[in-house]
Amino acid sequence: MDFSFFEQRISKIKDLPLPGESSHHKMVPEFRVNELLQAKSNKELPRKAAVMALFYPSQNAETQLLFILRKTYKGVHSNQVAFPGGKAEIEDANLMVTALRETHEEVGVHPDDIDVLKELSEIYIPPSNFDVLPFIGVYKKPKPFVIQETEVEALLEVSLAELLSDESITIKNITTSYAKNVDVPAFKLNGYIVWGATAMMLSEIKVLLKQVL
Numbered sequence: 001m002d003f004s005f006f007e008q009r010i011s012k013i014k015d016l017p018l019p020g021e022s023s024h025h026k027m028v029p030e031f032r033v034n035e036l037l038q039a040k041s042n043k044e045l046p047r048k049a050a051v052m053a054l055f056y057p058s059q060n061a062e063t064q065l066l067f068i069l070r071k072t073y074k075g076v077h078s079n080q081v082a083f084p085g086g087k088a089e090i091e092d093a094n095l096m097v098t099a100l101r102e103t104h105e106e107v108g109v110h111p112d113d114i115d116v117l118k119e120l121s122e123i124y125i126p127p128s129n130f131d132v133l134p135f136i137g138v139y140k141k142p143k144p145f146v147i148q149e150t151e152v153e154a155l156l157e158v159s160l161a162e163l164l165s166d167e168s169i170t171i172k173n174i175t176t177s178y179a180k181n182v183d184v185p186a187f188k189l190n191g192y193i194v195w196g197a198t199a200m201m202l203s204e205i206k207v208l209l210k211q212v213l
Contacts, residue, residue, distance in 0.1 A: 001160045001213065003057035010055070010138065012212040013118055020121040023207045024200040027185045039126040046124060046131045050099035051085025053120075053205055054109065055160070056139035065163060067156035067194070068106060068147070081156055081194045083134065083201065084109075095133045103137075107155065108146030114139055120204055125197050134201045136208075158189045163206060164213070 025033050054066045067081050086102040088095060096119070100111035120134040145155055162168055172186040172193050186195035187202055194202060 001063045003061050003063045006063040009212050013208050018121045019207045023204040027199040027203045029184050040124045046129050048088040049130045049132045050095040051083035051134050052099040052103040052137050053083050054137045054139050056142045063160040065158050068152045069154040071153050081192050082198050099135045106148045106152050123197050
């Protein structure tokens with residue numbers, strides 16, 4: 001999709017109500033939905049984090065969405081596809097500042113260059129005890145990305161057309177922190193599988209985008 005058209009239409013997203021859990025649960029195994037709801041109601045002092053879904057034009061002026069592939073490490077989110085972002089720090093005035101700061105650190109995009117359009121629905125991640133708040137941002141005049149090599153293994157740049165395609169949804173058999181060899185709904189983007197919390201966020205984004213594009 002041409003970025004100029006995207007830029008004209010995307011501002012309408014600000015006035016849309018958030019679909020929230022109804023969109024999140026599309027990317028959760030059926031047996032897991034009640035477990036997540038129960039974990040959310042029983043959570044105690046979760047840590048806070050924020051991420052940025054960053055849209056920008058490619059060199060051919062096509063609209064793209066940026067993901068990162070996290071490094072392999074001893075943790076529940078090792079080697080997963082995610083949005084740029086991370087945990088809140090004491091000095092962050094709010095979670096939007098967290099998302100902007102972390103995006104700057106991980107992929108080199110300065111906060112002043114991002115137009116934050118919308119705060120999305122918060123997602124609780126039981127395995128790591130994080131409440132994560134996603135934001136949609138637009139990076140209109142992108143400069144080359146600079147990855148934080150200690151945190152980021154690679155960048156995944158996905159066309160908006162691929163994201164919006166019905167063929168982007170698949171089923172993947174994986175072993176997770178809550179089950180072994182379980183089939184989960186996922187996005188297949190540029191050959192990568194996006195599942196879990198990031199897929200839940202992406203599902204909400206996709207619902208919103210389809211209302212304005």
